[in-house]
Every structure is written in C-alpha cells, then in structure tokens.
Amino acid sequence: MSTTVRPHSGSKARRLLGGGVIFGAAVAVAACGASAGTSASGSGSSASPSSAASSASAGAAGATSSSAVTVSTKNVPGVGTVLVNGKGQTLYLLTSEKGGKITCTASNGCTQAWPETTLPSGTTAAKAGTGVQSSLLGTVKGATGAMEVTYNGWPLYTFSGDSGAAGVAHGQALTSFGGTWYVLNAAGNPVTAKATSANSKSTSSASSGSGGSGGYGY
Numbered sequence: 001m002s003t004t005v006r007p008h009s010g011s012k013a014r015r016l017l018g019g020g021v022i023f024g025a026a027v028a029v030a031a032c033g034a035s036a037g038t039s040a041s042g043s044g045s046s047a048s049p050s051s052a053a054s055s056a057s058a059g060a061a062g063a064t065s066s067s068a069v070t071v072s073t074k075n076v077p078g079v080g081t082v083l084v085n086g087k088g089q090t091l092y093l094l095t096s097e098k099g100g101k102i103t104c105t106a107s108n109g110c111t112q113a114w115p116e117t118t119l120p121s122g123t124t125a126a127k128a129g130t131g132v133q134s135s136l137l138g139t140v141k142g143a144t145g146a147m148e149v150t151y152n153g154w155p156l157y158t159f160s161g162d163s164g165a166a167g168v169a170h171g172q173a174l175t176s177f178g179g180t181w182y183v184l185n186a187a188g189n190p191v192t193a194k195a196t197s198a199n200s201k202s203t204s205s206a207s208s209g210s211g212g213s214g215g216y217g218y
Contacts, residue, residue: 152188
C-alpha cells in the first residue's frame with residue numbers, strides 16, 4: 001500500500017508546485033500591466049494642464065492684438081488724404097467739440113448716427129498708423145465714462161451714412177447736433193472743403209432729403 005501512495009503524493013505535490021508558479025507569474029504580469037497603465041494615465045494628466053495653459057495664453061494674446069485702436073491716414077476720393085481708423089473708415093470731428101468738449105452723446109441721439117471712437121477696456125492709448133503723429137493722439141472721457149480717442153484735441157467719430165465702407169466720406173460738411181462735421185488732415189485740422197465727385201453727390205442727396213441736416217440732425 002505504501003509503495004503505491006508515495007509516487008501519487010509526489011505527483012500531486014509537483015502539480016501543486018507548478019500551479020503555484022504559474023499563478024505567481026500571472027499576478028506579476030497583471031501588476032506590471034496595472035503599473036504601466038497608471039504611469040501612462042499620470043503622464044496624460046500632467047500634459048493636459050500645460051496644453052490648456054498654452055491655449056489660454058494664445059487666446060489672450062489674440063484678443064489683445066485685435067482690440068487695439070489704430071488711427072492712420074488714407075487718400076479718400078473727394079476729400080484727399082485724411083484720418084481713418086483701422087478698418088479704413090473715415091474719421092470726423094464736430095466743430096462744436098473744439099478743445100475736447102463732448103456734445104455728441106447717446107442721450108441726444110448723436111452717437112447713433114455718429115459712433116464715437118472709444119478705447120477697449122484695459123487700453124490706455126490709440127496706436128499711430130501711417131501718416132499720423134503719435135503726439136497728437138489723446139483721449140477724453142465721454143458722457144458714459146468711456147475713454148474716447150482724440151486727435152489734436154478733437155474727439156473722433158465715424159458716420160453711419162458711410163455704411164461701414166472704407167474710402168468714402170458721405171458725412172463731410174454735414175451740419176447737425178450743434179456743429180458741422182468735417183474730416184481731418186494729418187495735422188489734425190478740419191478739411192472744410194465740401195466733398196467732390198461721388199462723395200458730393202451722395203452728401204447732396206442726403207441733405208436735400210432732410211432739409212440740409214443730412215438726415216441725422218435734431
């Protein structure tokens with residue numbers, strides 16, 4: 001009886017030992033896989049904040065550069081070389097505002113027809129473009145508290161009648177809101193001559209249809 005039992009016990013022991021080795025190897029492999037997964041996950045997490053920060057930084061830089069107000073000169077048919085904004089739209093002054101006295105406001109309806117040129121929040125000055133003297137650029141506080149851009153002391157406006165187009169001056173020499181609207185030359189002085197050519201035709205038509213006020217006077 002003892003001779004037949006011993007070989008059987010030895011075989012069983014070997015099987016148990018082999019199973020233990022295989023089980024141990026499986027556990028080790030699983031542990032390695034989990035460790036590698038955790039490491040990869042950690043790397044991905046650490047890279048994420050950096051990428052987000054870079055994107056945010058790039059976005060902020062883009063917003064800053066696009067919000068700057070630039071004043072430069074451009075040849076506008078009918079009025080000559082005059083001040084324009086960064087979009088090429090003609091800029092005007094109102095004669096009643098000499099010395100920076102604001103009379104064109106939202107409360108009297110003026111800025112609906114003649115939008116003021118204001119600085120974006122966080123900006124302290126406009127940029128001098130081609131043909132413009134930076135020493136003549138300045139600011140004045142408007143009726144709403146916003147800082148309006150001035151040139152040679154004149155607050156600057158665009159004209160809604162120009163329809164946002166560049167290279168036109170349909171507001172030249174129109175009279176409304178207590179004064180006359182003129183474009184400005186590079187020296188910061190009003191160009192008082194009436195617009196010629198296409199601009200004069202458009203201005204004439206607007207004036208005749210509104211009793212000489214260009215359709216925007218009160």
